Amino acid sequence: MKRVCFDVGSNYFHNPLHGFLDTPDEARAYFSEETFRFHGATAYESSTRRFRDFTDFRKLFDFLASADEIITFNGRICDLIVLEKLIGHEAMQRVWQKPHHDIAGWRLNWKLENAVKELLPKLAPTFEPVLSERFEKIHDRFDNNTALALANTYSDTKFTYALFRLYEKSGDSGRTFREA
Numbered sequence: 708m709k710r711v712c713f714d715v716g717s718n719y720f721h722n723p724l725h726g727f728l729d730t731p732d733e734a735r736a737y738f739s740e741e742t743f744r745f746h747g748a749t750a751y752e753s754s755t756r757r758f759r760d761f762t763d764f765r766k767l768f769d770f771l772a773s774a775d776e777i778i779t780f781n782g783r784i785c786d787l788i789v790l791e792k793l794i795g796h797e798a799m800q801r802v803w804q805k806p807h808h809d810i811a812g813w814r815l816n817w818k819l820e821n822a823v824k825e826l827l828p829k830l831a832p833t834f835e836p837v838l839s840e841r842f843e844k845i846h847d848r849f850d851n852n853t854a855l856a857l858a859n860t861y862s863d864t865k866f867t868y869a870l871f872r873l874y875e876k877s878g879d880s881g882r883t884f885r886e887a
Contacts, residue, residue, distance in 0.1 A: 712778035716746035716856030746856035781811035
């Protein structure tokens with residue numbers, strides 16, 4: 708099974724929206740007139756235990772379209788909406804129809820860092836170091852803006868997958884969606 712956890716870096720996230728958009732339709736309506744710039748993305752494939760960086764949204768889309776399941780933190784109203792605006796609603800149906808585990812809101816946490824602090828307190832002190840270590844590792848291969856976006860998406864993907872593992876162990880199933 709190809710289970711993929713991912714995060715997108717985009718100008719979308721410069722908007723203070725966490726917690727008040729609950730569905731993809733609400734996000735589509737709210738951002739209907741907006742255009743987005745894709746800064747980069749990171750995806751983690753659980754079967755290979757490998758992280759992949761993406762600087763081309765079309766390659767990210769192809770990778771997600773080949774997944775069996777998708778895991779995000781706030782992806783239903785953020786990451787997938789950005790990708791949909793770039794790829795198109797019709798094409799995104801290949802991704803929207805996959806089982807999607809969106810961990811945002813699980814146990815009332817709408818911010819990733821807060822969820823990590825509350826639910827994975829032993830990992831919380833590594834939140835900032837993971838970001839800076841990733842930036843140092845890749846900054847010579849990309850311009851600073853792209854390297855920073857990829858460092859952020861790597862960190863968010865890593866911690867989202869850790870939260871997903873906890874969610875999975877809990878036996879909870881209320882954060883799995885299939886949408887169009």
